[in-house]
Amino acid sequence: MKNLNMKAARAAKDYSQQQLADIVGVTRQTINAIEKGDYNPTIKLCLAICKALDKTLDELFWED
């Protein structure tokens, strides 16, 4: 399932996938795969993304 919350949060911060990838220390393809729902990140990477986007884990990765 696509992670639209993360995509929206990234867009709100005006970050490109590459910029976010550089901040959290992964490749652009990894950020793309997470947003497309092709890859489930570890909790370590989830936390790094949350910190970079100033969001909580629930806001980015919780599905109702």
Next chain:
Amino acid sequence: MKDAMILAASIGAAFMVAMIAGISRRVTGRQADKQFDERQIIARNQAYMTGFFVTLLLMMADVLLKLTGKAFYIDPLAELSAVCIGIGVFAILAIWNGAFLVPAQNPGLLILLYGVITVERILRFLSSLKNGECFSDGKLTLASINGVLAFTFFAILAAFLLKQHSDRSED
């Protein structure tokens, strides 16, 4: 004797490629503290596994051909080709899954390096063909390994360029 010389030259060429790759890593800015990310490690593991099984299958095919007396090549062409193709499959899968370069590594010089190696191997293969070194008694000789190497490096280069094109259209 000639085959032994070709084998020695191939090992020398492989050593040279490894040295050039090491230098290019330094030039392209790959640093010791930069490592593959978690998704890349998983993708590389899968690519290793596929490459390994491809090598295994090719070696089994080699054994079968020898057992049935239908081998159309002289040893150790098949074994070297199987390893070469297995490594090629790993590299192509890793490139296609974005798991060949560490984060923020510039692929420019690496593409140039693979381009030079591909052209050099194609020329060497064509020269071997022209001089009739690729066949002996109706069987492929070790000199044909240049064809396999040229094909493998060309496939890796093509995967690199296609992936770059695909990434650009994705952005």
